Amino acid sequence: MKTVMVVDDQPNIRHLVDIALRKDGRRILTVESGERAIEVAVSDPPDLIIMDVMMPGGMDGFQAIEILKSNPATCACPVLVITAKSQDAEKRRSEQVGAEGYMAKPFKLTALVDLVERLLN
16 A cells, blocks of 8 residues: 655645545545654655645745655655645756656646656556
């Protein structure tokens, strides 16, 4: 069973993504911050991380990805960035920090599921 971590400060986004991805028998971990994502991913490495960029607190999604990609326990885990900022600069920054995928909000759940499938296989 594949494990996907969903990192987003918005509970409704975490819930929707959880429902959409759980249908295919995946284990879904949901967390609300980059700091918490790092804690959970190091102790229970997922097969994929879906990371929001803009989150309250001291760490944004890009900073969390940089830390995850520099940690031997989590560096091989693919990351899919989801963000409400659908600008070229955001996409380039996603690539710079090592994310394997990028999707702008709002997104279609079917497109998300398809991209998750590709990143997990």
